[in-house]
Structures are given as structure tokens and as C-alpha cells.
Amino acid sequence: MPKVYVDKPKAIVFDFVGSAVKIGFIEKGLYAYIKKYGVKYLEERWNTKECRQLIANLKHQVEKDKEKDQNIPALEADSAALKTQVNAVISNLNWYLDKGRETNAHYKLKFAMWKDAYENQRLETHIYSDAARNIKKWRKAGIKTYIFSNAWHELQKLFLRFTTFGNLARNIDGYFDTEIGNPTDPETYKKIMEMIKVKKGSDMLFITKSPQEAFAARSAGIIAILIISHATQQKQIEPSVLEAFQVIKTFDQLKFTDEEEEAEEPEREEDYN
Structure with missing residues (x-):
């Protein structure tokens, strides 16, 4: 899979369901x-x-x-x-x-x-393996990591405390839900930047499955990348939109310019079923 290179950001904010959590799990x-x-x-x-x-x-x-x-x-x-x-x-x-x-x-x-x-261990969140791997990697690299989702922030925390890869909540610095604003409004991303104390949009990376959210983040001066994991998702998006952004299928494809080359990672596994 081709790699997408960006300068190492100070903060990464990512959408939750479909980006890190398997859509079918909901x-x-x-x-x-x-x-x-x-x-x-x-x-x-x-x-x-x-x-x-x-x-x-x-x-x-x-x-x-x-x-x-x-x-x-x-x-x-x-x-x-x-x-x-x-x-x-x-x-x-x-x-x-x-x-x-x-x-x-x-x-x-x-x-x-x-x-x-x-x-009571009757549920655990099904996370994509590449998402779990990179969330931990970003933490070790000193990058602040946040989630922005339509889901209530308390539910986001619960999701990440109990996953198929253990407690990932300890790797997350903060959670945002729609109380901070509409995900398709550029002002929302400016508020997030202010909340996490990032002064320049180029120091923040936003990863989402939603083109509308990606356009909003870009309008706020933030680097936005689309994550489109499966062919069914790609078919729902206009080709011109896909051409407007860098697109990844897995978090493993995202590389920082000062990062050492790693062995090729496997493709993202199938959705939850």
C-alpha cells in the first residue's frame, strides 16, 4: 500500500467510528x-x-x-x-x-x-488492529492524540477502555463530541485547536472518513486526511472529492517525514460481522 507522508504534527485528532472502530460493531x-x-x-x-x-x-x-x-x-x-x-x-x-x-x-x-x-466483560469494542497499533505509536512519539466524534464523550472513553486490544484510553489525551460544535463547521475545529493549545493549523492533523468534516477542518487551516477503508465506502464518495485529499486505507499508511522506514504492514482487516 502506498504511504502518505506528512510533517510530524503536535496533535492528531481522529474520527472514531469507521476510522478506528469497525462500523459494523455499532x-x-x-x-x-x-x-x-x-x-x-x-x-x-x-x-x-x-x-x-x-x-x-x-x-x-x-x-x-x-x-x-x-x-x-x-x-x-x-x-x-x-x-x-x-x-x-x-x-x-x-x-x-x-x-x-x-x-x-x-x-x-x-x-x-x-x-x-x-x-462486566460482556462487551468489548472492536478496533481495527492498525488503529490500535498507531494510537500507541503516536503516544510514544510524543504526539497528543484526541478523538472527535458524534458519540457522547463519556461513551468514547468507555469504548476505548475496553477494546479487543486492551485499554487504549490511556493513550488518548482528550475527547470531543458535538457539544463543542458541528463537525462540518470550520469554527468547530478552531475551537478544538484553542482547547488543545495548538496555535497553527499545520501542527494539527485531522483524520476522518467524512469528506464534509475534512473540508471543514481544511477551511480552518488544519491538515485533513481521509481514511476510506473499504470499497463500499469509496463508492459513496465522488471521485473529485477523493482527488482533493490524501487518502489512506489504514493508519499504517500514514508516515511522518522524519520517520524511519518500516516493514510493509498488512491491509486492514474486514469490518465487524
Whole structure:
């Protein structure tokens, strides 16, 4: 695979899902876990203070959403049998998952389920091997490393604490989510530069699978590289866009100009299935 050379940056910021985490893991790993074990989780914790608050927030959100969409599965009253209430919550959660809809209340409930699963070794994040290898390498090279993702920053931390390559969170200097700004807005990247104390855009490297995010970062003066791992991703992007950026398939292709040559690394493995 051809190598892409850049000057060694002071900081690397990278997108998460699809760049480092296998895309299929979200649906076939995280979402599948909720559909398979969500009932058990709720039945065991239904009367805890934390769970009751999560359910109360969910009910409030669903009542609000149903004013605009009556197709949303309703939640049951507190007087209903436990199993009936639990099944209604899971049906509602799955409906939102299948529709690709997200609310803070749904997100927090899913996070609680995933956190329990990770901490009890029932889930681990499937990271591409080249991503794990290079995250560690950048750390040793003294490069500050950050994640910028649509995922809540606490979920990002959880993802990286429990991976197929161990605890990678210790190699990450910080996490950014959309609270800092829209990923397609150049001002967002200027804010990130300010937060991580990088004065020049040329001292920061941004790696993403999204052309829109790459254009935004470049508009902020930051070096942007696209990572397109599989042919299905490449087909979804206009050739003119691919020509506008340096493109890598794996993190192994990224080399710094002062870096010694290494043996050829294998191609990136297939997506999670």
C-alpha cells in the first residue's frame, strides 16, 4: 500500500467510528446487545434509583415525541406489571434504534446498559488492529492524540477502555463530541485547536472518513486526511472529492517525514460481522 507522508504534527485528532472502530460493531455489537439483553438488564435493576430516573426521563421524552408522531410505541403506566413495563421500554428503545432516531433520554439509557456490559466483560469494542497499533505509536512519539466524534464523550472513553486490544484510553489525551460544535463547521475545529493549545493549523492533523468534516477542518487551516477503508465506502464518495485529499486505507499508511522506514504492514482487516 502506498504511504502518505506528512510533517510530524503536535496533535492528531481522529474520527472514531469507521476510522478506528469497525462500523459494523455499532449495529451488530452495541445495538444487538440491547435487543438481546435489554430486558434482563431492566428486570434486574428496575427498582434502583438510577434506573427509575432513566425510565422517568424516557417517559417524559416519549410523551413529548408522541405529540408529533402517534406511531411511537407507548410506555406503560407504573401500575402495570413489571414484565409489561419492561417489554414496553425495550419495544420503544428498539423502535428508536430501527428508525435511527436519537434523544438524550434514549441515549442515557443505552449508555447505562452498555456501561454495565463493558464493566462486566460482556462487551468489548472492536478496533481495527492498525488503529490500535498507531494510537500507541503516536503516544510514544510524543504526539497528543484526541478523538472527535458524534458519540457522547463519556461513551468514547468507555469504548476505548475496553477494546479487543486492551485499554487504549490511556493513550488518548482528550475527547470531543458535538457539544463543542458541528463537525462540518470550520469554527468547530478552531475551537478544538484553542482547547488543545495548538496555535497553527499545520501542527494539527485531522483524520476522518467524512469528506464534509475534512473540508471543514481544511477551511480552518488544519491538515485533513481521509481514511476510506473499504470499497463500499469509496463508492459513496465522488471521485473529485477523493482527488482533493490524501487518502489512506489504514493508519499504517500514514508516515511522518522524519520517520524511519518500516516493514510493509498488512491491509486492514474486514469490518465487524
